[in-house]
Amino acid sequence: MSEEFKLEIVNPEQSFLLKEDVTEVVIPAFEGEMGILKDHISIISFLKPGMIKIFSKSGEENYYVEDGIVEFKNNNLSVLTSSIFDVKKVDKNKIDKMLKQAEEYSAKSEITDQNKYLVDQKIDILKTLN
Amino acid sequence: MATLDDLKKRIASVKSTQKITKAMKMVAAAKLRRAQENAEKGRPYSEKMNNIILNLSNGISDKENAPKLLSGTGEEKIHLCIVLTSDRGLCGGFNTNIIKKAKAYFQKISDEGKTLKIITVGSKGYDQLKRDYENNIIEKISFKDSKTINYLDAEKVGKMIIESFEKKEFDVCTIFYNKFKNVITQIPQEQQIIPLKTSEAEKNSSEDNYEFEPDEDEILSNLLPKNISTQIFKAMLENSASEQGSRMSAMDNATRNAGEMVDKLTIEYNRSRQAAITKELIEIISGAESL
Numbered sequence: 512m513s514e515e516f517k518l519e520i521v522n523p524e525q526s527f528l529l530k531e532d533v534t535e536v537v538i539p540a541f542e543g544e545m546g547i548l549k550d551h552i553s554i555i556s557f558l559k560p561g562m563i564k565i566f567s568k569s570g571e572e573n574y575y576v577e578d579g580i581v582e583f584k585n586n587n588l589s590v591l592t593s594s595i596f597d598v599k600k601v602d603k604n605k606i607d608k609m610l611k612q613a614e615e616y617s618a619k620s621e622i623t624d625q626n627k628y629l630v631d632q633k634i635d636i637l638k639t640l641n
Numbered sequence: 642m643a644t645l646d647d648l649k650k651r652i653a654s655v656k657s658t659q660k661i662t663k664a665m666k667m668v669a670a671a672k673l674r675r676a677q678e679n680a681e682k683g684r685p686y687s688e689k690m691n692n693i694i695l696n697l698s699n700g701i702s703d704k705e706n707a708p709k710l711l712s713g714t715g716e717e718k719i720h721l722c723i724v725l726t727s728d729r730g731l732c733g734g735f736n737t738n739i740i741k742k743a744k745a746y747f748q749k750i751s752d753e754g755k756t757l758k759i760i761t762v763g764s765k766g767y768d769q770l771k772r773d774y775e776n777n778i779i780e781k782i783s784f785k786d787s788k789t790i791n792y793l794d795a796e797k798v799g800k801m802i803i804e805s806f807e808k809k810e811f812d813v814c815t816i817f818y819n820k821f822k823n824v825i826t827q828i829p830q831e832q833q834i835i836p837l838k839t840s841e842a843e844k845n846s847s848e849d850n851y852e853f854e855p856d857e858d859e860i861l862s863n864l865l866p867k868n869i870s871t872q873i874f875k876a877m878l879e880n881s882a883s884e885q886g887s888r889m890s891a892m893d894n895a896t897r898n899a900g901e902m903v904d905k906l907t908i909e910y911n912r913s914r915q916a917a918i919t920k921e922l923i924e925i926i927s928g929a930e931s932l
Contacts, residue, residue, distance in 0.1 A: 521689060523792040523874050525682035542855055555693060556854045557863050580864060582693055584851075589689055593792055593867075 516549045516586040518565065520574075523593055528574075530567060536588060537564040538581055553584045558592065560633035573598040575640065577633065598640060610637045645917070648910040652903060659899035665731065666892035673824070673885035679790065680821065680878040687875045690868055694837070696851060697861050708858070710803075710865040713836030714812045719756040721802070721811035721835075722746065725818040725876055726766030727884045728785045733891030735819060735827065735884055736765045742829035743817045747774065758811055762798060762877075790877050792870070799870030806835060818876040819883035825890050827883040834872050837865070 518536060520528040537546045539561025558579040565572040579592030616622065617630040698711060724743050726736045750757045760780045761767040767781045780801070784794050802814060814835035819827040853860055 519685075521686045523683055523686045523795070523871060524679070526685055540854060545854075552852050553850060554852045554854065555697065555860060557860055578867075580690070580693060580860075580867070582689070591686055591689055591693075593796070 514549050515567075516588065518588045518590070520563075520590045520592065520595065522595065527592075527595060530565070532569070533565055533567040533588075535564075535566040537562075538590070539563070539576070540581065547583055547588060549586060551583050554581070555583075556581050558590075559629055560636055562598070562636065563590065563595075575601070575636065601640075606637055606640050610634065613637065645910065645914060648906060648913065652906045652910065655899050655902050655906065659896055659903065662892045662895040662899060666889055666896060669885045669889040669892060673882065673889055676790075676878070676882040676885050677821070680882045683875060683878050687871050690864075690871050694861075694864060694868055697853075697857055697864065698837075708862045708865055710806070710835055710869070711837050711861065714809065716812045717755065719758060719811040719813070720750050721758045721760065721805070721814045723760045723762060723798070723802070723814065723816040723873070724766045724770065725816065725873075725880050726761065726763035726769075727880070728764050728783055730765060731891065732884050732888035733894075735887035736763075736769060738827070738829045739817050739819055740766065740769045742831060743770075744773070746815070746817070746831055747777075760798075760802075790874075790881050792874050795874035795877055796870045798873050799866065802835070802869055802873075803866045811835075816873065816876055818880045819887075821879050821882040821886060824886040827887055830876075832872070832876070834869055837868070 514534050515532045516534075518528070518530045518533045519526065535546060535548055537544055538556075539545075539559055540556045541559050542556075544561070545556070558576055558581060560577045561575075563574040563576055565574070574595050575598055576590075576592050577594035579590055579595070582589045582591075613630050613633045617627065617634060622630070698707070722743060724739060726739055730736075747757055747759075757774075757777050759770065759774055759778045760782065761770060761778060762782045762784070764781070764783045764785070767778065767783075770778060782798060784790075787794055805811065806814070813833065815831055815833045817829065817831050820830045822828055
């Protein structure tokens with residue numbers, strides 16, 4: 512029996528990625544990383560800044576996301592996100608810029624605890640990319 | 642009567658106008674295709690988002706404590722209307738149709754004695770509304786600078802709405818935009834986004850048993866603000882396709898009218914030229930006869 516399921520990542524602007532042959536996806540869910548295999552129970556969750564790791568026959572792919580919603584149902588995994596990019600294709604300048612913005616935001620005093628947590632996560636991830 | 646020279650000038654001027662409208666039609670046609678593609682590409686996102694929200698709101702156990710964005714504030718005193726129009730003119734009845742629809746709604750609101758607040762997106766809408774509703778307009782937004790519709794713009798509007806909702810500045814929020822049916826037909830729409838209408842929930846089977854992480858309420862309160870931006874983005878996409886479609890058919894009409902006018906003027910020009918020749922001939926002949 513095949514161990515593959517379907518993955519779809521959509522942006523507001525377009526369908527970002529569609530793969531029929533993924534074997535495992537690791538997503539940065541809000542309460543910790545979550546690995547999804549075939550025949551996982553139906554689940555809805557949302558994302559914090561982090562890496563989506565996709566394992567398929569053609570190899571491993573890594574994407575950076577900032578936020579989004581994940582739905583898994585009948586072996587279809589849908590990821591809705593407004594900010595995603597391929598780790599391999601992005602240039603360093605953009606990451607630097609994002610990092611700077613995030614650090615500025617994090618330094619503000621009026622920031623709520625939840626936002627602070629999210630921004631710190633973002634900074635950590637961006638640092639590892641650099 | 643117009644002299645020959647005048648007629649000639651008029652024909653030339655109508656012809657050059659025709660050239661402009663024709664070029665505008667071509668540009669609109671090209672843009673329309675792109676706008677339609679964008680609208681199509683954006684559809685999966687908003688559909689999925691809608692589905693998840695429907696599933697979630699069906700699953701919510703106690704409606705009392707549901708997020709305010711879903712259930713409303715319990716009052717209906719202050720209405721916020723977001724009117725989405727274009728930034729540029731010469732697109733037929735596009736803007737007028739939205740404004741007409743919006744004004745009918747405004748009238749209803751004020752007849753019921755409720756407070757009305759307006760946000761206009763797109764400068765044409767502001768131009769048309771400022772005469773009657775100047776005091777009601779709390780914000781005017783225009784995305785003249787961004788070349789294409791992008792999600793960041795929609796998110797800005799969305800965030801603004803949510804912030805003001807959290808400050809309890811309004812109870813009900815409705816957006817007005819044109820839905821793209823085809824090139825000739827665009828239907829003005831009013832859509833209530835706060836509180837969210839879940840009338841379509843019935844046909845969706847609520848049999849799916851999802852696991853939620855974290856719990857439903859938390860996901861929902863995270864998701865609903867995003868949904869606002871998504872709905873606005875969808876409306877913006879639909880609107881831009883409609884705008885180009887409307888402009889295309891308006892310019893097509895204008896080109897045709899200019900053609901008719903050129904024909905009419907040419908006939909008139911030829912007639913009067915012939916009349917002048919005949920007159921001269923008569924003069925010559927009668928001059929020769931009198932000798």
